[in-house]
Amino acid sequence: MTVQTKNTLINRIEGMKNNSLISEQVAGELKRNNQAAADCRSDMIWFCFFKPYLESESGIGGFFEYWGGESLYGCHEHTEIGENLKQVGIPCIVKASVPMSQLSDSYLPENEIFRVFLKERGHNISKPIEHEGFSKKNISPENIIDIIQYPSDLFVELSGCNKWNNLSL
Numbered sequence: 001m002t003v004q005t006k007n008t009l010i011n012r013i014e015g016m017k018n019n020s021l022i023s024e025q026v027a028g029e030l031k032r033n034n035q036a037a038a039d040c041r042s043d044m045i046w047f048c049f050f051k052p053y054l055e056s057e058s059g060i061g062g063f064f065e066y067w068g069g070e071s072l073y074g075c076h077e078h079t080e081i082g083e084n085l086k087q088v089g090i091p092c093i094v095k096a097s098v099p100m101s102q103l104s105d106s107y108l109p110e111n112e113i114f115r116v117f118l119k120e121r122g123h124n125i126s127k128p129i130e131h132e133g134f135s136k137k138n139i140s141p142e143n144i145i146d147i148i149q150y151p152s153d154l155f156v157e158l159s160g161c162n163k164w165n166n167l168s169l
Contacts, residue, residue: 001045001094001096001138001139001144002045002138003043003044003045003135003136003137003138004036004041004042004043004044004045004069004071005036005037005042005043006034006036006037006042008036009034009036009068009069009071009072010031010036012068013027013030013031013068014027016067016088021087021088022084022088023084026081026084029076029081030068030072030076030081033075033076033081034068034071034072034075035070035071035072035074035075036071036072038071041070041071043136044104044134044135044136045134045135045138045139046132046133046134047096047098047132047133047134047135048130048131048132049098049130049131049132049133050130050131051158052093052158052159052160053157053158053159053160053163056160057160057161057163057164057165057166060159061161061164061166062074062077064091064150064159064161065086065091065168066082066085066086067085067086067088067089068085068088072085073085086168090149090150091149091150091155091159092147092148092149092150092155093147093148093155093158093159094144094146094147094148095144095145095146095147095148096139096143096144096145097143097145098133098135098139098143099143102135102136102137102139103133103134103135104133104134104135104136
């Protein structure tokens with residue numbers, strides 16, 4: 001997995017155009033209108049360290065429905081360009097072993113680890129144990145555990161997409 005930047009997004013869009021998956025016009029619009037350079041997106045790979053269904057349809061539905069990630073589809077949801085993004089790719093969940101040393105310091109899950117420790121010893125934990133974080137370093141191939149594709153039973157279980165109101169995967 002490679003950290004994403006404006007340049008990596010443009011290269012991916014060019015690849016889509018060159019493989020006739022999107023038109024020149026759509027490629028141009030995608031390159032002009034995206035959030036790939038935003039501080040909260042550029043040079044990062046984001047992870048959730050919990051089952052994705054906990055985010056619900058409103059939290060993860062678009063991520064699986066549209067190609068390109070939030071920095072791209074967020075600018076084109078519910079548009080003609082967005083409809084093009086729905087036609088590309090297969091929704092997947094990537095399970096990875098992410099070394100804690102690669103997570104941004106501000107997102108280290110000390111509180112979550114401590115709550116897991118207490119829960120395992122029988123303590124009642126009122127706050128859910130969930131954690132999101134990002135790496136500013138590439139994740140090497142040996143750290144990829146599994147790639148789970150829609151519509152497999154495991155994808156449905158992990159995403160909870162069988163309970164979504166607007167399923168259009």
